[in-house]
Amino acid sequence: MLPISMQDLVNLRHLDIRETKLNEMPIGMNKLKSLQFLRYYVVGKHEGNKMRELGALAHLHQSICISHLENEARMSDKDGIDLLDLYWSSNENENIVDFQNEKDIPDKLQPHSNLKELVIRDYKGITFPDWLGHFSYHNITKIRMTGCRNCRMLPSLGQLPSLKHLFISNFSRLEIVGAEFYRDDESCLETPFPMLEVLSFWSMSCWKEWHSFELNAFPQLRELTISRCPMLRGDLPNHLPSLRNKVLEGKHSVESAIEVTMNAFCCVLIHPRSNF
Known part of the structure; x- marks a missing residue:
């Protein structure tokens, strides 16, 4: 833990506590x-030491990772934040999850539309908030979503006009x-x-099917x-x-299903542990 007198450092501008094992922030961070x-x-x-303490820190910029979000869920006025990393504890008992409360947390954490990169890790809700994938987030270029084990549907990320890198796992x-992956109402x-x-x-x-209804989707996809x-x-x-590049690992049906039309296909990278 950090010392309880941290709140007295009123001139402090830079605090980097990455790679620590803190359980919570000291009281009075606001x-x-x-x-x-x-x-x-x-x-x-x-x-x-809740999320509301961040509301008073009007000069935050660059990037921030917020951990242990299950303890509580205002980031909408933080126009200087480029990267937002939302992180739930991965060892929580998923059998007693309050799914409505889990969805309320990211709803309240809606970031400013200036956001450029977003990471969501170990989110335990069933569905994602409405702001995720909304076309008003025209500056987002990278999204990483991992460990969202209860979600059965992806958000409509196809409506993000500047998105260049998308990583989805677990x-x-x-x-x-x-169709919901491409567009919404x-x-x-x-x-x-x-x-x-x-x-x-x-x-x-458990992923079985990828329904590709949008023939004009992914015009710039390289990898x-x-x-x-x-x-x-x-x-x-x-x-x-x-x-230009595709990396496939799995059954041969995946390989045969992708009959890709390419202008200048350079190489196919097969994972060393593949069954091809």
């Missing part, structure tokens, strides 16, 4: 109003990737994933990785004009 860089924040269980209950982009260059799926143990998705079969995107 008094450090000069703080500009705070890479890591651990939400506590008691009043005085969605152990997701079985189908469908408020969609405004005619071409889903217009700028996406790198797309990776890892360790999706596609599908690894450790043993149940995936057929009906994958079959028109990827910019694809």
Whole structure:
């Protein structure tokens, strides 16, 4: 733990506590109003070290990772934050999860539209908040989502106009990737994933189907990785004009399903442990 007198460092501008084993932040962090860089924040269980303490830190910028979010769920006014890393404890008992409360947490953590990179780790809810994938987040270029084991549906990330890198892993209950991945009821982009260059799926143990309804999707996709998705079969995107590299690991049906149209296909990278 950090010393309880941390709140007296009113001129402190930079606090980097990455790679530590802190259980929670000390009480009174909201008094450090000069703080500009705070890479890591651990939400506590008691009043005085909750998420609301960050609300008073108006000068934060660059990036921040918020851990132990299950202890509580305002980031919307932090226009200087480029990277937001939302992290739930991975060792929580998932059999007693309050799913509505889990969804309320990221709802309250809606970031400013200036955000450029987003990481979501070990989220325990069933569905994602409405802001995730909304086209108003026109600056987001990278998203990483991992360990969201209760989610059965991906958010509509195809409506993010500047998204270039997307990494999805360990969605152990997701079985189908469908139309919701490309667009939602408020969609405004005619071409889903217009700028996406790198797309990776890892360790999706129950993923069976990828319904590719959007023939014009992924016009800029250069790299596609599908690894450790043993149940995936057929009906994958079959028109990827910019694809250069693909990494496939799994059954031969995945390989045969991707009949890719490419302008200048350079190489196929097969994982060393593949069954091809």
